[in-house]
Amino acid sequence: MPVHVIVGSQWGDEGKGKIVDHLSEHVDIVARYQGGANAGHTVVIGKQEYILHLIPSGIFSENVTCVIGNGVVVDPAALLEEIEMLRSFGLAIKGRLLISHNAHLIMPYHKLLDTLREEQGAKIGTTGRGIGPAYIDKFTRSGIRIVDLLDRDILCSKIKINLEEKNKMLKQIYGKDELNVDDIIEQYQEFDKQIDDFITDTSYYLNNALAEGKTILAEGAQGALLDIDHGTYPYVTSSNPTSGGACTGLGIPPTAITKITGIVKAYTTRVGNGPFPTELTGADGEQLRKWGNEFGATTGRPRRCGWFDAMLLTYSARVNGIREMALTKLDVLSHLDEISICTGYRLNGKVLKTFPTDEKRLNNLQPVYEKVPGWKQSLTEIKHYSDLPVEAKQYITQLEELTGIPVRIVSVGARRDQTIFKDV
Ligand code: GDP
Numbered sequence: 345m346p347v348h349v350i351v352g353s354q355w356g357d358e359g360k361g362k363i364v365d366h367l368s369e370h371v372d373i374v375a376r377y378q379g380g381a382n383a384g385h386t387v388v389i390g391k392q393e394y395i396l397h398l399i400p401s402g403i404f405s406e407n408v409t410c411v412i413g414n415g416v417v418v419d420p421a422a423l424l425e426e427i428e429m430l431r432s433f434g435l436a437i438k439g440r441l442l443i444s445h446n447a448h449l450i451m452p453y454h455k456l457l458d459t460l461r462e463e464q465g466a467k468i469g470t471t472g473r474g475i476g477p478a479y480i481d482k483f484t485r486s487g488i489r490i491v492d493l494l495d496r497d498i499l500c501s502k503i504k505i506n507l508e509e510k511n512k513m514l515k516q517i518y519g520k521d522e523l524n525v526d527d528i529i530e531q532y533q534e535f536d537k538q539i540d541d542f543i544t545d546t547s548y549y550l551n552n553a554l555a556e557g558k559t560i561l562a563e564g565a566q567g568a569l570l571d572i573d574h575g576t577y578p579y580v581t582s583s584n585p586t587s588g589g590a591c592t593g594l595g596i597p598p599t600a601i602t603k604i605t606g607i608v609k610a611y612t613t614r615v616g617n618g619p620f621p622t623e624l625t626g627a628d629g630e631q632l633r634k635w636g637n638e639f640g641a642t643t644g645r646p647r648r649c650g651w652f653d654a655m656l657l658t659y660s661a662r663v664n665g666i667r668e669m670a671l672t673k674l675d676v677l678s679h680l681d682e683i684s685i686c687t688g689y690r691l692n693g694k695v696l697k698t699f700p701t702d703e704k705r706l707n708n709l710q711p712v713y714e715k716v717p718g719w720k721q722s723l724t725e726i727k728h729y730s731d732l733p734v735e736a737k738q739y740i741t742q743l744e745e746l747t748g749i750p751v752r753i754v755s756v757g758a759r760r761d762q763t764i765f766k767d768v
């Protein structure tokens with residue numbers, strides 16, 4: 345199992361952090377390949393909850409080396425805060441974290457422009473972490489990379505050139521004060537001192553590790569429906585969370601990937617704006633939010649909640665190559681007498697064959713639901729698949745049949761030990 349990719353199958357927050365932490369015990373390396381501090385991955389060990397934004401969720405497994413790949417956009421302020429948080433819990437980071445020299449840096453103006461754009465019209469509902477503007481600079485080839493921190497002259501010159509343009513935007517478009525170039529240079533030189541030890545050529549490191557027979561867990565952030573190419577554009581993030589992103593975002597070949605697991609919430613949530621065919625508005629949605637404690641791990645925003653959507657999942661499985669599911673938060677459905685599953689879509693009287701990714705059709709289609717009985721008993725202490733209530737097993741089988749993807753892991757609580765392996 346050289347490279348096992350873990351992808352979010354819906355709109356993010358499926359429980360990737362929890363599952364990656366659990367699977368980390370059996371691998372050598374855990375690597376994040378895209379996104380930035382927009383991610384919020386929760387790991388609960390015993391009574392302690394940790395929320396990670398940039399550092400891979402393998403950090404709690406002592407023998408694992410964590411890698412932040414070239415595809416990630418790194419906010420050094422957020423990174424240092426996270427390192428400090430982990431150190432305060434006694435975790436050793438030195439020697440266990442590697443950051444790609446090719447990863448792009450999030451700069452103060454990225455965060456500012458992200459927020460201003462949202463305030464003045466974009467209304468994507470971003471996390472405000474500067475993700476979009478940082479990837480814009482990467483793709484217009486004006487971005488500043490981690491490697492630039494290593495050369496004071498290059499760093500100063502790049503910050504100056506960028507700030508000239510960004511200050512014009514801040515002033516002329518948004519009517520805001522200009523940022524001070526010297527302050528930013530000083531701040532980033534200080535960051536350099538603190539993260540210098542972690543910087544390396546991670547693609548070289550990962551490929552050598554593969555040659556030595558080591559195993560890598562590639563940890564996706566966000567989810568397939570937030571993918572810039574395959575998601576519900578424009579209500580997406582600015583990177584490729586889908587499995588293909590693991591190759592470009594880590595500098596490893598597609599041939600190294602041997603397994604792709606989709607993390608799938610037993611219902612659906614979305615934070616931020618954009619279409620959501622199976623959304624439950626009103627009291628039913630609020631109930632689900634309360635039972636599932638569905639509030640954003642990064643921004644604290646209430647997550648929109650709705651039923652499981654087999655059309656969406658089948659699409660996600662296609663664009664990711666998902667061959668197995670880890671089904672999370674099944675325990676949250678324990679309160680319900682009856683559970684609805686979306687089995688198809690109808691638009692203008694016609695049945696849709698595939699998940700549409702344009703806003704117009706997504707907003708106008710009608711989901712077709714099937715109702716199945718609930719189990720009305722707590723699942724949180726169940727350790728073996730065979731001990732699940734018959735209705736819970738029927739629900740799982742139904743999802744497997746509708747999507748054609750087997751469920752291998754069932755999660756029945758936030759804690760590490762609330763994880764059931766189906767075949768064990
Ligand atoms: P991620 O971004 O995909 O890592 O997911 P988040 O951490 O943003 O959100 C998942 C939330 O659900 C977190 O609060 C987890 O602690 C919690 N969680 C994960 N798996 C389960 C589960 O099986 N049951 C319950 N009740 N909570 C879970």
Ligand code: IMO
Nearest residue numbers: 356357382383384469470471565566581615616
């Ligand atoms: P994890 O890894 C859920 C959403 C935002 C917004 C859109 C664009 O924890 O699953 P961005 O700040 O990326 O430009 O925002 O994407 N979003 C997420 N939603 N989970 C995430 O990450 C998300 N990261 C971004 O809410 O709708």
Ligand code: MG
Nearest residue numbers: 357384385641
């Ligand atoms: Mg999250």
